[in-house]
Amino acid sequence: SDTEFWDKMQAEWEEMARRNWISENQDAPGQVTISTIEKGYYFHTDNPFKDWPGAFEEGLKKMKEGDLPVTILYLEAAILQEPNDAEAWQFLGITQAENENEQAAIVALQR
Secondary structure, rough: OOHHHHHHHHHHHHOOOOOOOOOOOOOOOEEEEEOOOOOOOOOEOOOOOOOOHHHHHHHHHHHHHOOHHHHHHHHHHHHHHHOOHHHHHHHHHHHHHHHOOOHHHHHHHHH
16 A cells, blocks of 8 residues: 555665665764664654653553554654663664564664
């Protein structure tokens, strides 16, 4: 369907940005790293859930529903709130892999 096509195109564009195929002198729109420790993982800066209480739990609910893009946003929000949450990093990596964002998945799982 058309929706699936455009979702795939969006995912591929985000993957290109994550792999730094955009000039290093130019920031990827809508994404930013939170620190040098997480080098290689780019968080969405326009994440509507960044201050959401219980973001991790909401992310798990969305994961069960199969809504991968929203799951990723919730899990990123949870990590921004608690950067050392290993379980959130693990679920983010798994979700990125399921969403075919291999580079993001690898970085999250390594973290």
